[in-house]
Amino acid sequence: SQQGEEDPQALSIQEGENATMNCSYKTSINNLQWYRQNSGRGLVHLILIRSNEREKHSGRLRVTLDTSKKSSSLLITASRAADTASYFCATDHRDNYGQNFVFGPGTRLSVLP
């Protein structure tokens, strides 16, 4: 799997339910970020969690980071139709060629009214 890979690829829930998306990565990181993309638009930054943090909240968003498992989860509580979008995790990645920024393929979330 690639650095920064989201799971599931697609998720469909009813309005009011919680949505959980996961991200796994391979190499050590400095921080992990989650972004949202509405159809056909640019990405919008949601939240950044540093490698020494375990959990972070922002409104209805809760992000956890488990560096031992190299994974992160994004929880959206009390979902709304407006949360329908694709969600991407992004990690910084260092290899022999330098430092890079890697996005996963994303999770498509559909919130049904």
Next chain:
Amino acid sequence: DVKVTQSSRYLVKRTGEKVFLECVQDMDHENMFWYRQDPGLGLRLIYFSYDVKMKEKGDIPEGYSVSREKKERFSLILESASTNQTSMYLCASSLSFLYTQYFGPGTRLTVL
């Protein structure tokens, strides 16, 4: 609020044409990035720049070049467009390399 603008939302070009995609940010950010986004592949970094006239290759630089003559402007150039370069192109900027990136609305390029 940070604003990142891209020169076109939609662009149609023919194979072999030279294509310029421009990106402008208004927050004095040091770093600027060009990505392409394809279904199932997420965003892939083409090039980034950490200062005026400085550039670094990303994951997929082949077939592309970039120019950063001024801090606020980062251009992506397709020297000879090919059909496999049909994609959504996203520009982003950030104050610090590892931190929040602010994205433009994207340019959907079709090469016929």
